[in-house]
Amino acid sequence: xxxxxxxxxxxxxxxGSLRLSCAASGFTFSNxxxxxxRQAPGKGLExxxxxxxxxxxxxxxxxxxxxxxxxxxxxxxxxxxxxxxLRVDDTGVFYCARGYGGYATFDNWGQGTLVTVSS
Amino acid sequence: xxxxxQSPSSLSASVGDRVTxxxxxxxGVRNSLAWFQQKPGKAPKSLMHSAxxxxxxxxxxxxxxxxxxxFTLTISSLQPEDSATYYCQxxxxxxxxxxxxxxxxxx
Numbered sequence: 001x002x003x004x005x006x007x008x009x010x011x012x013x014x015x016g017s018l019r020l021s022c023a024a025s026g027f028t029f030s031n032x033x034x035x036x037x038r039q040a041p042g043k044g045l046e047x048x049x050x051x052x053x054x055x056x057x058x059x060x061x062x063x064x065x066x067x068x069x070x071x072x073x074x075x076x077x078x079x080x081x082x083x084x085x086l087r088v089d090d091t092g093v094f095y096c097a098r099g100y101g102g103y104a105t106f107d108n109w110g111q112g113t114l115v116t117v118s119s
Numbered sequence: 120x121x122x123x124x125q126s127p128s129s130l131s132a133s134v135g136d137r138v139t140x141x142x143x144x145x146x147g148v149r150n151s152l153a154w155f156q157q158k159p160g161k162a163p164k165s166l167m168h169s170a171x172x173x174x175x176x177x178x179x180x181x182x183x184x185x186x187x188x189x190f191t192l193t194i195s196s197l198q199p200e201d202s203a204t205y206y207c208q209x210x211x212x213x214x215x216x217x218x219x220x221x222x223x224x225x226x
Binding site: 047 | 151153155157161162163164165168169174206208210213214215216217218219220
């Protein structure tokens with residue numbers, strides 16, 4: 001069974017940093033693109049970043065470029081999102097998702113981790 | 120960026136009704152369109168990809184159609200467990216973008 005378990009969320013002040021993790025199990029992690037998708041409170045879904053199988057290619061939504069870095073550890077079957085210069089509007093639930101086939105969409109999602117940026 | 124517009128933003132229907140949700144792209148996305156279901160307080164669930172292909176385990180009461188700019192998600196016979204918000208997502212080009220969601224409620 002595919003499992004994605006996020007961790008690392010919490011309360012952080014504006015301008016601060018946070019590192020999210022996603023532990024993957026139940027599949028060959030190194031074979032898949034991986035994604036971060038976020039959801040502000042009461043709002044819709046927003047793609048944040050993704051990374052290819054060997055970590056050599058990363059893509060970001062413009063609003064996080066230069067502030068967030070996606071990475072992965074294929075030995076530890078883990079995905080990461082290093083977030084810095086956090087803003088109030090970064091607040092939301094961050095989901096880790098597995099890519100589906102050769103398409104830039106998702107088939108499995110984690111349960112999410114809440115990031116709250118507030119003073 | 121490709122804008123995705125869903126309509127209606129919410130609907131209320133009776134058990135057994137056929138429900139249709141529309142998703143329109145601001146420019147053509149071929150069939151690079153996915154649908155998701157999200158229940159309150161839960162993670163999204165992937166329903167289908169390539170406009171009409173159900174993910175494994177998704178019941179056949181869900182169906183999708185469309186190509187280019189206009190897409191439709193249909194629930195053939197609405198059940199109480201289908202009460203949720205539904206999102207479309209285009210993956211023809213970056214940035215990947217989602218529709219604003221359609222909230223489906225049971226009368």
